[in-house]
Amino acid sequence: xxxxxxxxxxxxxxxxxxxxxxxxxxxxxxxxxxxxxxxxxxxxxxxxxxxxxxxxxxxxxxxxxxxxxxxxxxxxxxxxxxxxxxxxxxxxxxxxxxxxxxxxxxxxxxxxxxxxxxxxxxxxxxxxxxxxxxxxxxxxxxxxxxxxxxxxxxxxxxxxxxxxxxxxxxxxxxxxxxxxxxxxxxxxxxxxxxxxxxxxxxxxxxxxxxxxxxxxxxxxxxxxxxxxxxxxxxxxxxxxxxxxxxxxxxxxxxxxxxxxxxxxx
Numbered sequence: 001x002x003x004x005x006x007x008x009x010x011x012x013x014x015x016x017x018x019x020x021x022x023x024x025x026x027x028x029x030x031x032x033x034x035x036x037x038x039x040x041x042x043x044x045x046x047x048x049x050x051x052x053x054x055x056x057x058x059x060x061x062x063x064x065x066x067x068x069x070x071x072x073x074x075x076x077x078x079x080x081x082x083x084x085x086x087x088x089x090x091x092x093x094x095x096x097x098x099x100x101x102x103x104x105x106x107x108x109x110x111x112x113x114x115x116x117x118x119x120x121x122x123x124x125x126x127x128x129x130x131x132x133x134x135x136x137x138x139x140x141x142x143x144x145x146x147x148x149x150x151x152x153x154x155x156x157x158x159x160x161x162x163x164x165x166x167x168x169x170x171x172x173x174x175x176x177x178x179x180x181x182x183x184x185x186x187x188x189x190x191x192x193x194x195x196x197x198x199x200x201x202x203x204x205x206x207x208x209x210x211x212x213x214x215x216x217x218x219x220x221x222x223x224x225x226x227x228x229x230x231x232x233x234x235x236x237x238x239x240x241x242x243x244x245x246x247x248x249x250x251x252x253x254x255x256x257x258x259x260x261x262x263x264x265x
Contacts, residue, residue, distance in 0.1 A: 129168025
């Protein structure tokens, strides 16, 4: 009997020690996860800022090269200020998403959001031999955090442009609504994505881009689509992709609509 009691006490001590070790490991994992989140957020912020640096540089260069044209300089500077403000909004939005915070959603006209993106990009796609087709009903609204949806669309638009360089092609942005959601499709006629890569494209740091000239003059870092999916998930939506090598890629977004009772359908 004494030996049984001793074994039980020994077992309890062992279990208690293991529990303490488990608690220590859980704490260490939480600390490491926090550091990982900081690292991921930093990389994503750098990625999004990089998307805006090129147009900012273009506006500044345009102003410097046309100092005698006061109206042009003023226009370039106004757009520079606007892009800087947009960058600030993007930073706040990205930090909120990374921290799991909920930003205020609102009804916004999708066509206006898309027009603002092309204004921020300050890039005439026709110079890259790319035709842009926008098929969005003018009164179609989307229930979302505007700057976050613009981040998603900007990433997909820049990816589509990269996929069509240097040959050119057709970029199509179209949207329609169903009783439950707003459907958005961004498609290109570019190089396409290899079938074996499709299952990995939303993974962090996975990229199919090479060192060819891209919208940011660099190869991909594999974070754009990761953040796109995270934003879509925050909106309780979905993002899908279809692609064929040599024929192009199409991304389909589905964002739930806002009902009269204040709930997402």
